[in-house]
Amino acid sequence: MTRSEEEDAAYPFKEFISNLDRRELLGVASLLTSDPDYFLEIARNKNGSNRLQKLVGKSDDVDDLICDATLYRFLHVMTDKHASYVATRGLRVFAGKKKEYMCGELIHHALLLARDRHALPLSNDTSGNFVVQHVLKLNDPRTTRNVALSLRGHCIDLSFKKYGSYIVERLLEADESVAVVVMELVESDGDRLMRLARSEFGNFVVNKALIVTQRRMTRVDLFRDLVKKLMPFLNFLRKSRGSNIAVFLESVHQTEVA
Template identity: 30%
Template sequence: MLDQHGRHVFAELIDSLNNQQLKLITYEITKDLSNFITLIFDIHGSNSIKKVIRALRRSHLISFVTNNLCAAFYLIMTNRTGSYVVSECLNHLRAEDNNLLYEAAIACCLDLAMDHEGSIALIRVINTIQGLQRYRLLDILSRNAVFLSQDPEGNYVIQKVISLNNPLFTQKVCQLLIGHYVTISLQKGGSHIVEKCLDTEWKSWIIESFLSSTNTLLHVAKDEFGNYVIQKALKVTRQSGSPLYHKLLSRLKPHLRILQSGYGRNVFNLITGGQPVKKV
């Protein structure tokens, strides 16, 4: 299973086994958790395990594999090669066979969200989880939107939650971030979240946060990441014909000279079409 050439022999073997032989093979590769983990962390071994999963997808024997995956779930999900073995189960097994895997994902979703490989694997879980388990997972993630939005990896998970366009969880995220929009607009990942929130029906909450202080608005507009947020705010309010567009303009126009240099120039160009401010 671990050998570059031997894994092809193993695949042929799996295709030729009867149920009793398949049971013996399954027991052999799952009886020791540490050996099992060694297999799924190896590129050839993981392909061999995926072959076994496909062979067992309608057999009760699959529980030997899924139980092992649950026993070391966080460790496996934070390993790129290992996480794809879990994805093989989520994509090809019956819902009842994946139940424990989803429960494991829900239990450690916040830890996964803050790990690079774990966050990528968690987004794949979000793509497949359904029903009450989906609700529970998204509820936990959205309730923790404030700190996840400011995490280098967690922000991608919150972006995913918003992109699902589920009004219940999108509203929860947008509401919890009130009071934090300015802070996260100045962060690389957080600014993408704010831009996504500006595409929702709760965009006014974000814009009102910026309008609370002219100095705050200018600070965000001149920031490396924040300037994209202000551009987005101007675009969405103009397209929707919102009176907030004119409020934003009235706050920004008296300070166009300040915006002419640095990152603020992007906002300046959007407002003026790139034309320099005339001296009074």
């Protein structure tokens, strides 16, 4: 299970399992999951993780075994670079009770999983990002700040993505984290900020950053810095997905002139 793709070139794992009948496939899955320590050892290996992911979705019986093994060592699986991909693959594929149990464990361990080094990979994952969103919904100031600091320097990258932008917008809603996001926008390269403001999901983040800093009297300096940074790109924003930002900037300019 941990052999490299090059070593298996003559008979790839994907081809191997495709030639197994249901009983044989279940036997392979049972062998890999019956010992929790062995399952975790395989899942923590890059090649082993890739092969376990290929098994997910092959049959309900196989999924039951992989789901049970993942849940048994859930925290160890989710906090490992390679093993976590097995769990997130399961979250995308599993249905019914299996998905319900997996989501329940995610929420149960949410505070631990969304902090420090786990916050960024979870935020970048289509399933794991919901864990981070759940943590931010708890409105715990200390936890929110920890998540923000863990994602500092990555907020723009996340904002280009659908689910990542949801997380950044939530960070903008909290007093403990708004400055982390806006300072990254202000300190970014102008062209990169313009591309974000014109992007499908990033425009909502930039627009929200303007709105929340304008409303917060303690963030007036950040608001002014962000407006100043965006103003040179007003014409480029008008006929793009960033037209909402252009309208906002024009209203600010008109108010200042008046």
